[in-house]
Amino acid sequence: MFNKFLLLSYFIALPALANFNISPISISLSVGEKSGSYTLENLSQRKAAYQIQAVTREIFSNGEENLQETKLIRVFPSKIILSPGQKKRIKVIYLGKKNIAKEQSFRVLFNSLDLDVSDSLKTTGVITKYNFATTFYVTPKDAEADLNTHIVKKNNRYQLQLKNRGSKHIILRNWKLDLVNNQAKQRYSGDLPDVNILAGNELYIPLTGISGQYQTANIVTQ
Template sequence: MKTSLFPALLLAIVVVSTGIALPASAASLQVAPTAVTLTEKQNAGALWLTNTDEKKGLRAQTRIYRWTQDNGEEKLEATNDVAVSPPMIELLAGQRQLIRVIRTGAPPQGAEVAYRVLVDELPGADEPEASGLQFLLRYSVPVFVLPAGDTPLKYELDTRLERNGSQVSLVAGNSGSQHAQIADLTWVDATGARKAVLAGLVGYVLPGQTMRWELPTDTAITAGGHFVARINGEQEEQTLALDSAGR
């Protein structure tokens, strides 16, 4: 099974039924942490689902997929290498529930392997069909299973620009053994002047994969400049050196 993966951690899913009503509160389901890492010695990790509504219960479903990238596109595939438990949850008002992320096989070799846990808020059983517009949440939480051995993991990014007519994209390849989470992409020109290009989370480049992101049309790529970004949550910015052939 394959399904496309939206890059955002949190998605709002709109379920439309007949009638008109105000949207139900969609912020009551909370998931933490925002990512899970399993080392060689860990067979399981934890997610916490919390219902912050003080009056109303909710239902949710959890599923886990192998996460890959193919030709610049995110892919999710069914897997038996990891599991989540329990798959169906009912949370009373103010209640929280532990979700276990379980590695069912041996750790990978050479490089980390990535998965995604999808947490879907389900329509309430007591919601009438004609309740109108209902907003439901989906969380997509990265899970990284680290390989066996003591060799330090690291990302190795190669970046270049790709032009298609007037559209310019940043292409990033990762030849390392660790994912690279790219955030706060900024262009710094030859004078040191800075311009934010893509704020917040830009996306991930998994080991051995290549991703591309379209840049805003007003991005001015000038001689002598370079991109900087925050990688894997580090406070210090990293320079993304551009391949001269792709400038």
């Protein structure tokens, strides 16, 4: 079982610790496709060992992310040793149902292994915390996001409620917010984080410096 991580951006990467590269960082697989693949490259000057694992992904309304082990995704190879500069294709196979109503979200975790690498994967060692996590989606045909916004009072403060009633995730980056009441519209001056609202999920973002005079909010992405 995995712990929960507070993640408000759509991927996490710690390249300073990882010393390796993965591409792409996100894959969206249609239900008619069986698999996708990543390319893992060793950027270090020595042999390095890696472990790769897929987990389900859930984002709670406060932005906290929950990762759990899954049998719906198979990764091959799941353990690998790469020489300096070597690249390897990592295949990710979806084993779940095809007739899904909404998009399913996963992460593929790439762990560097803290061990003295020999020519055998049987050597033992300690797994460091994972230092690269990609996103992997399985998306039904004609899936679309349907984002609804409301200003609500929650935990004695005003917050923006983002509710995705659609069947596909939506990512907001470098976005703005227009606050609206019956008489006027005002651009929100506070900082807004990059967020990912999964299909069927909702997210609350605290707003500062506003009172109850605003009834609705409009997202501005350009």
